[in-house]
Structures are given as structure tokens and as C-alpha cells.
Amino acid sequence: MSGERDEHDAPAADAGAADRGVSREKRPLLERLGLALIALVIGGLFGGMALAALIGGELFLAVMAGVGCAMTLWVGGLTLVRG
Helix, strand or coil, X not given: CCCCCCHHHCCHHHHHHHHHCCCCCCXXXXXXXXXXXXXXXXXXXXXXXXXXXXXXXXXXXXXXXXXXXXXXHHHHHHHHHHC
């Protein structure tokens, strides 16, 4: 209670980021392109599964695979834009 702060008084968010080694630097362009390409392939697999499930009459599976496709492509796009 002397008014001094030590390392144990730091906010939890800052301490957690330092422990995990989080880096806020942008990824290199080649790495971003590679990750986006992987997301595109996996998104295509999800899209194919959605189409096959829709043709087979499995509506719930088709919707879930479609959502997986959309989310994968969305994150792949964010990888390119935000780095």
C-alpha cells in the first residue's frame, strides 16, 4: 500500500500477451498468400460437401457445410486484407 506498483499489479491482458509471445507485426505477403490458398482449398471442400449433401437431400448437413465454407473463405480473405 505504499503507492508503488510492481510487476504483479499489471493488467491481466498485458501479462497474458507477453506470456504467449503475441506479435502484432504483419505477416509477409508470401505467408498471407499461402494461408489464403489453404483456406480456399478447404473452403472448396466444404462447398463440395454442401453441394453433395444438398443433392442427397440432407438439408441440415448442407447448411452446416455451407456455413463452414463461408466462414473459411471469410477468414482466408481477412488473412489477405489484415495480414
